[in-house]
Amino acid sequence: MPRLQKKQKLEGNVAALTDEAAGDDSLTSALDILGTDELAHIFGFLPPNDIMRARLNKKMRDAAKTTIVPPVEFIVDSVDKYNSAAAMASAMPNLQQISFSELDSRHKYIDGEDPDEHTARFTTNWITHDIEIISNFRMLRSLNIETEHFLNGRYPFLFNFPLLNKLSITKSWDLKWDLEELARLPVLKELHLEWNPQLTGNINSLRALKDILEKVEIIDCKKVEGSFMDLADFPHLTKLDLRDTDITGGIREIGERDFPVLKSLSLPKDVYGGYGQEFLSVSDAHDTISVLYSFRKRRFSSLLKDWSGKLSEDSPDWYDADRRAVYNPAPMYVLFVEAGSRVGYRWETAHDVPTVCEVNWLDPEPHRYSSDYEQYIEELEEINEQVDIYRGYTQPPTEDECKRLLAEFMVDLS
Incomplete structure (x- = not known):
């Protein structure tokens, strides 16, 4: 039987099992026929909330405990959602994906080891909840944490999931841990x-x-340190982004055999070729871009x-063309531009x-008979249409030129 038809048949069985007429003889008959393993297989096609609602008797509750819950994200972003997660921890321990975010106002998770004292005092009268319920989800594959001040201190159990494939921790100001725990x-x-x-450690970990x-x-x-070249021999690493860390190194250190499958790279601005690198002159930018282009x-x-x-x-070349403006209207940023397969910078x-x-x-320019020539022409026209004030300039004009061009542009608009 095709998989889609099988899935539809299973979902149809669940619909029958969870019908409002839960006391009907037809339901009782269906439950007698289906075993715990079969029910668990059926539940495996449902999202977490539906599995919880389908637990109508002991057999179905036992089935839910063994169900491998589909990788559908369950987001804990309120006290009600926390209570649901707490119930799932015992009723549905094979949950594979969960996210913890902010709780309701004046609610937080119990402080961990070595909490920040200032945050602890500020939140001392808040209602607390135990995030250690997460430890019961032993089949967890994906964990996302974005809690700002709702986690305070160290929580070693957050790194005790032997099957975890994806970990995301963002905006957790008071969560203390070290890269070694990974x-x-x-x-x-x-x-x-x-x-x-509060994250510490060496990337060598x-x-x-x-x-x-x-x-x-x-x-x-910013407390993460070490040399990014310590990851150069990782055979499956396709993306590496280390912006705004204390990582050292530079593009020029990368050899032919380093980072064999890397497709995306962003280094800190203070290293050569780093994202947001600052230049002391316009010519310095050209030299660095030439190296990056070759790479x-x-x-x-x-x-x-x-x-x-x-x-x-x-830089002696830097200026603010209009200090009254929210943004400097002078072109002080440089980046790559692409039209088809052709690469440049502006x-x-x-x-x-x-x-x-x-x-x-x-x-x-690609040959007119090349495979991407039409795409190149289309994207080139779009790029050229973006140029107005600084038409004819391939680098930042002088301060006097910039102010003149801006004044002329404003006159044209009026």
Whole structure:
């Protein structure tokens, strides 16, 4: 029987089992026919809330306890959702995916070991809840935590899930832990850590997961240190993002055999080729971009696709064209541009809709009979249409030129 028809038949059985007429003879007959294992298999096609509602008797409750719950995210973002999660911890322990977010006003999770004293005093009269209920979900594959001040201190049990594939911890200001604890997650493939000021450790700790990690994002975790080259021999690592950390190294250290399958790379701005790198002159930017471009050509073309840099305010070339404006209208940022397979770079402003300079093309124009020529022409026209104020400029104009161009543009608008 095709899988889709089988799934529809199973879901039809569940619909019958959970019908409002729970006392009908037909329901009793169906329950007598189906065993616990069969019910657990049927429940495996339902989201968590529906499984909980389908627990009508002891047989169904026993089935729910053995059901491998589909990887549908259950988000704990209120006291009601917490109470549901607490019930699931005993009734449905094979949950595979869960997220913990903020609770209701003046509610928090019980403080862990070594809590931040200021936060503990501020929240001392809040109603507390025990997040250790999560320990009962031994089949957990995906865990997401975004709790701001609702977790305070150390919670070692958060890293005791032998089947966890994905871990995301963001905006957890008072959660204290070290990268070494990740060694207790032996099959972790994807790691996303962002805005965790209490996170410590050396990135070398990830070597315990060398043969399994595929994506590593550690962003704005300023106490994380070490050399990113310690991950250079990870055979399955496709994405590495280390922005706003204390990681050292630089693009020029990467050899031909390093990071063999890496497709996306973002390094801290203070290292050579890092995301947001600041330049002391416009010419410095050109030299760095030439190195990055060469690196891209040798590896995956998308490797540094999202890279950008900017002119340092300490540069003699930097200026603020209009100090009254919310944003500097001068093109002080530089980034890659693509049209088809052709790569270049341009200077632009920091606005959501930037004002841009002309493109400095690094590749020759593709041949008119090449496979992507039509795509190139279409994207090139779109890029050229974006240029208005700084038409004819391939790098930031001088301060006097910029002010003149802005004044002329304003006159044209009026």
